[in-house]
Amino acid sequence: xxxxxxxxxxxxxxxxxxxxxxxxxxxxxxxxxxxxxxxxxxxxxxxxxxxxxxxxxxxxxxxxxxxxxxxxxxxxxxxxxxxxxxxxxxxxxxxxxxxxxxxxxxxxxxxxxxxxxxxxxxxxxxxxxxxxxxxxxxxxxxxxxxxxxxxxxxxxxxxxxxxxxxxxxxxxxxxxxxxxxxxxxxxxxxxxxxxxxxxxxxxxxxxxxxxxxxxxxxxxxxxxxxxxxxxxxxxxxxxxxxxxxxxxxxxxxxxxxxxxxxxxxxxxxxxxxxxxxxxxxxxxxxxxxxxxxxxxxxxxxx
Numbered sequence: 001x002x003x004x005x006x007x008x009x010x011x012x013x014x015x016x017x018x019x020x021x022x023x024x025x026x027x028x029x030x031x032x033x034x035x036x037x038x039x040x041x042x043x044x045x046x047x048x049x050x051x052x053x054x055x056x057x058x059x060x061x062x063x064x065x066x067x068x069x070x071x072x073x074x075x076x077x078x079x080x081x082x083x084x085x086x087x088x089x090x091x092x093x094x095x096x097x098x099x100x101x102x103x104x105x106x107x108x109x110x111x112x113x114x115x116x117x118x119x120x121x122x123x124x125x126x127x128x129x130x131x132x133x134x135x136x137x138x139x140x141x142x143x144x145x146x147x148x149x150x151x152x153x154x155x156x157x158x159x160x161x162x163x164x165x166x167x168x169x170x171x172x173x174x175x176x177x178x179x180x181x182x183x184x185x186x187x188x189x190x191x192x193x194x195x196x197x198x199x200x201x202x203x204x205x206x207x208x209x210x211x212x213x214x215x216x217x218x219x220x221x222x223x224x225x226x227x228x229x230x231x232x233x234x235x236x237x238x239x240x241x242x243x244x245x246x247x248x249x250x251x252x253x254x255x256x257x258x259x260x261x262x263x264x265x266x267x268x269x270x271x272x273x274x275x276x277x278x279x280x281x282x283x284x285x286x287x288x289x290x291x292x293x294x295x296x297x298x299x300x301x302x
Contacts, residue, residue, distance in 0.1 A: 097159030123147035
């Protein structure tokens, strides 16, 4: 009976020792095989590998995919105008040198998270302190890019590549939120007032320019109209002079008709002497003179 128990215990020990010599690594990981007495750990790629039993050698698997580090709590950062902000960053990284990471963290995964969080905190603090509050809120992506550039060089000493840095949330502490919102509101109102003033000034300038252009166009049009009118009057005078020279009687007849048209209006009552020289073309187309009155006229009638 004792032999059977001893045999079972021996088999279990052998199975455990045998299983501890196998290292299975999938495509998403690499494995580092190390021992406390050996200062040269070995990196194993995907596949099935063997090592010494666990007391002699140990294996640590490292994920080589892109990983995300999310801060457990918001980081407090201060802008150049001494305004506190609560920032919640997201850091995406990838382990590119497992041996360097193993050497710097002594094989402690939690140490990596702590060091990466410290790098993120310092990089964000340096990026925010160079910008004012308004600038920081308006250019969050640029701040994240600056933090990523700062972290890249430092992360290389850990064997890590910083893939991306994002700001999941940027907010004010509860104690300062009201004062900051009021200050931002006042600043935006001032900007709006300045914009309206600039718009009004530009509108007045445009109106003044348009009025000057209108006056210049009107003056130019009037000058051209007067010139054309002068040319027309000259041409009319030339035509009239030519007509008068050819037939003085017709010219007088035409001028009298124009005078009648200009003087007589509908429903007008005019009291004049019908024997006036002005109406001679109404007495006949030849414009006969008005009959004489007095003794000489009576003598002619006899």
